[in-house]
Amino acid sequence: MMADKRLTYASSGVRLESNTQFVNAIQAAMHSTYGPRVCSRNGGFAGLFRLDYDEQLFRRNYRRPLLVGCADGAGTKVLLAKQTGRLDTIGIDLVAMNVNDLITCGAEPLFFLDYLAIGTLDPAAMVTVVEGIAAGCKQADCALLGGETAEMPDLYRPGEFDLAGFSLGVVELHKAIDGRRISPGDAIIGLPSNGVHSNGYSLVRKVIAKRKLKLSAEIDELGETLSDALMRPTRIYVRPILQLLRAYKVKRVVTGMAHITGGGLPENVARALPPDCDAVLHRKRWTPPPVFSYLQRLGIAHAEMMRVFNMGIGFVVFVRPTFAEAAIRRLRRAGENPVRIGRVKRGSGQVTIK
Secondary structure, X not given: OOOOOOOOOHHHOXXXXXXXXXXXXXXXXXXXXXXXXXXXXXOOOOOEEOOOEOOHHHOEOOOOEEEEEEEEEOOOHHHHHHHHOOXXXXXXXXXXXXXXXXXXXXXXXXXXXXXXXXXXXXXXXXXXXXXXXXXXXXXXXXXXXXXXXEEOOOOOOOOOEEEEEEEEEEEXXXXXXXXXXXXXXXXXXXXXXXXXXXXXXXHHHXXXXXXXXXXXXXXXXXXEXXXXXXXXXXXXXXXXXXXXXXXXOOOOOEEEEEEOOXXXXXXXXXXXXXXOEEEEEOHHHOOOOHHHHHHHHOOOOHHHHHHHOOOOEEEEEEEOHHHHHHHHHHHHHOOOOOEEEEEEEEOOOOEEEO
């Protein structure tokens, strides 16, 4: 009798048993991000989240809610995470790239969804990634409500994977921030980055390859290994920014915000400006982390550094000038180290870095 040679899903490279094992393993990480507004549905096909919540202790009620959505990835930093075996923090980067965008509108992050695309599912490795995503959600005070893991051996080689994330937030309509209220004279406050964050890694990796650098090497200039400097997860600015916004229940002190990602300060600050205003930034008012001078010394031109990287400022807040010092004090109390890096003047939407 001939052996049964009918095709199976496993023969195409997809193992349903691994996916089931993985889904079961990440439940604890997901549930650790849940607050009272999450309606748990074990085995459901979608997550449920209460926008309004009447219970006194966690009361959240919106009169004219405006929903804010973001989608982003962690870029080619994923390749360095795989190369260095540091899978525990790339999920924080993924969350940060979304929620830091979301709060520029003044919105409170509500929940997060992730998408993992992978060649062959390694449950233990991907659990580590998801635990990092959960850690990022805790920093952002939002729920990891669900996600999708797609095992696609025809698209990704074994061991390869990619990440994408989606966040949803809410803000009262009259408190939404879109930059239109930015005016000449407004102060520009910068919140420090802790390194490269999650942008420019295609250029970083090219420099590493060209110079034949070892990621595990101790770099005196950095005071740590190259992998330590490059894999430090992106800072999440949700708590200090929301604390600042909530401190002013009536006055609209913050007029605009920008998350400094790809394009650096010139491009991202310009995105926040109205067409009749310019931003003047003073480069000597802050000190970038040493990883940037190290990368420049390896052969990246200064102009390209400014155009690609955050250069030590991860988030920018535009504030009415009479409230600038008070805002700086509030941000300090929230654990930040804010720097008054510039001001707004009349112009045409340009950014000048002196």
